[in-house]
Amino acid sequence: MELHAHFFRRESGRLIAALTRIFGVQNLALAEDVVQDAFCRAVEIWKIRGVPDNPTAWLMATAKHRAIDVLRRERRARTFAPELGRLLETEWTLVPVIDEAFAPPAIRDEQLRMMFSCCHPRLAEEAQLALILNILCGFGAGEIASAFLTGRAAIEKRIARGKKALAGAARLFDLDDADFASRLATVRRALYLLFSEGYHGASAAAVRVELCDEALRLTALLREHPPAATPTTNALAALLCLHAARLPARVDGGGDLSPLADQDRSRWDARLVADGLALLEQSAAGPEVSAYHIEAAIAAVHAGARSLEETDWATIVSLYDRLLALAPSPVVALNRAVAIAQRDGAAAGLAALDAIADRDRLAHYPFYPAALGELELRRGDRAAARAHFQAALALARNGAERRFLERRLEQCQA
Amino acid sequence: MSEFVYLFRSTPAEQREAMGSPEAAQRSMQAWMAWIRELEAAGHLKDPGQPLEATGKVVRGKELVTDGPYVETKDLVLGFLVVRARDLAEAVELARGCPIALGGGSVEIRPVMTAPM
Numbered sequence: 001m002e003l004h005a006h007f008f009r010r011e012s013g014r015l016i017a018a019l020t021r022i023f024g025v026q027n028l029a030l031a032e033d034v035v036q037d038a039f040c041r042a043v044e045i046w047k048i049r050g051v052p053d054n055p056t057a058w059l060m061a062t063a064k065h066r067a068i069d070v071l072r073r074e075r076r077a078r079t080f081a082p083e084l085g086r087l088l089e090t091e092w093t094l095v096p097v098i099d100e101a102f103a104p105p106a107i108r109d110e111q112l113r114m115m116f117s118c119c120h121p122r123l124a125e126e127a128q129l130a131l132i133l134n135i136l137c138g139f140g141a142g143e144i145a146s147a148f149l150t151g152r153a154a155i156e157k158r159i160a161r162g163k164k165a166l167a168g169a170a171r172l173f174d175l176d177d178a179d180f181a182s183r184l185a186t187v188r189r190a191l192y193l194l195f196s197e198g199y200h201g202a203s204a205a206a207v208r209v210e211l212c213d214e215a216l217r218l219t220a221l222l223r224e225h226p227p228a229a230t231p232t233t234n235a236l237a238a239l240l241c242l243h244a245a246r247l248p249a250r251v252d253g254g255g256d257l258s259p260l261a262d263q264d265r266s267r268w269d270a271r272l273v274a275d276g277l278a279l280l281e282q283s284a285a286g287p288e289v290s291a292y293h294i295e296a297a298i299a300a301v302h303a304g305a306r307s308l309e310e311t312d313w314a315t316i317v318s319l320y321d322r323l324l325a326l327a328p329s330p331v332v333a334l335n336r337a338v339a340i341a342q343r344d345g346a347a348a349g350l351a352a353l354d355a356i357a358d359r360d361r362l363a364h365y366p367f368y369p370a371a372l373g374e375l376e377l378r379r380g381d382r383a384a385a386r387a388h389f390q391a392a393l394a395l396a397r398n399g400a401e402r403r404f405l406e407r408r409l410e411q412c413q414a
Numbered sequence: 415m416s417e418f419v420y421l422f423r424s425t426p427a428e429q430r431e432a433m434g435s436p437e438a439a440q441r442s443m444q445a446w447m448a449w450i451r452e453l454e455a456a457g458h459l460k461d462p463g464q465p466l467e468a469t470g471k472v473v474r475g476k477e478l479v480t481d482g483p484y485v486e487t488k489d490l491v492l493g494f495l496v497v498r499a500r501d502l503a504e505a506v507e508l509a510r511g512c513p514i515a516l517g518g519g520s521v522e523i524r525p526v527m528t529a530p531m
Binding site: 040042 | 429433436437439444446450462463465493
């Protein structure tokens with residue numbers, strides 16, 4: 001029996017959720033220890049006896065037994081889940097309560113509550129992401145550090161502070177809380193950021209598919225809770241599916257970033273495209289139109305096009321017009337200008353780039369000079385293009401971006 | 415062919431590193447299983463052995479029983495297995511691919527005593 005890749009990591013989040021339900025969030029460290037123990041035992045025993053037929057059940061049984069031991073040994077010394085209180089103190093109800101905590105609906109609910117708790121608005125977004133990745137997704141501090149190009153010690157501190165905040169709240173976020181709608185918006189934003197980081201983050205590998213996968217998975221989990229499956233949540237899910245569909249073509253054989261123009265579209269994931277389009281349909285219910293809706297619509301236009309030339313740029317430009325009105329930002333304006341160049345030619349695109357309000361906010365964003373370079377190259381002004389690509393290269397954040405821009409520069413020499 | 419026992423040792427720090435995250439734990443398990451399968455496929459695996467708990471006792475003389483092993487200061491014996499190899503040199507070669515040895519721990523290789531011919 002072969003384990004699928006990342007099996008332990010996936011199980012980690014689920015088991016920690018179940019144990020947090022029993023131990024209480026103030027004992028999160030205890031929950032983590034029990035899970036760690038279960039993994040260590042699994043590794044030692046499965047190495048010799050092979051992976052069991054139902055590895056999930058094996059791990060759960062091991063974690064349950066340890067939890068029962070801990071509770072029996074420590075129920076006088078510490079307080080556990082405030083909601084369970086007396087039920088844990090007596091053998092009459094101890095085991096049934098634990099069994100219930102490990103049942104799929106309980107695990108799902110507890111993961112959701114954990115996700116909402118991690119997205120506390122008072123925590124910085126980077127702290128929210130680190131907590132989600134560590135607690136819900138089973139990433140170690142070192143793994144998170146390499147994803148975000150930050151030092152491991154800094155991540156460990158960030159996680160420790162975040163967990164302290166969680167423990168301080170005494171219980172996980174209640175999904176019936178009056179604050180649900182606004183917290184849901186924070187959760188969506190965190191998942192969007194997580195996906196973006198995986199799609200084109202600052203890490204050494206420009207694309208971290210695992211982060212995108214986790215964002216997709218958590219968004220799907222979110223949608224399993226009907227009050228959270230609003231049209232806007234569906235729009236976010238659509239957007240993530242449609243972007244994720246392009247991931248297989250985004251990195252070429254040599255590990256370098258492949259621009260949209262060069263991507264082999266036959267490698268786009270047809271099933272994810274179909275899922276994304278279906279979710280976009282669903283998100284059209286009701287009057288809400290969020291930025292996610294518009295971004296998803298733009299991604300849908302790309303997904304339906306056979307090539308860059310055959311793309312409906314007119315629709316894309318008008319969608320960007322709406323997005324700019326709804327959620328103005330220099331990055332949105334930049335993307336709009338690139339779409340205008342596709343629809344109306346390089347000169348129009350350059351004029352649009354020049355007209356971006358708050359252009360100075362793009363000062364450290366390599367895609368701005370890169371876009372200028374691209375359009376100058378198209379117009380035939382190689383000298384100007386070279387200057388822009390050099391400026392972009394100076395701002396490049398990782399090896400893949402650098403190599404991409406260096407290749408562009410080569411094309412300005414001839 | 416002779417028989418050799420492999421004794422696997424590691425330090426708590428190395429264990430923490432290998433099991434540091436669920437992903438790391440899974441990778442270390444898969445590396446181990448790949449190595450064992452190689453040994454088995456090449457006909458070297460006499461007995462896959464057993465993993466050992468990290469706690470136990472030490473008996474010395476008639477009276478002295480202490481808690482052991484002492485995890486804080488020494489390498490901990492994690493387990494053992496028994497291989498078949500031509501000679502000690504080959505047993506050493508086979509141990510080079512062991513993930514525990516590669517990951518900061520060690521493999522002690524001891525020939526099993528045989529009756530004199």
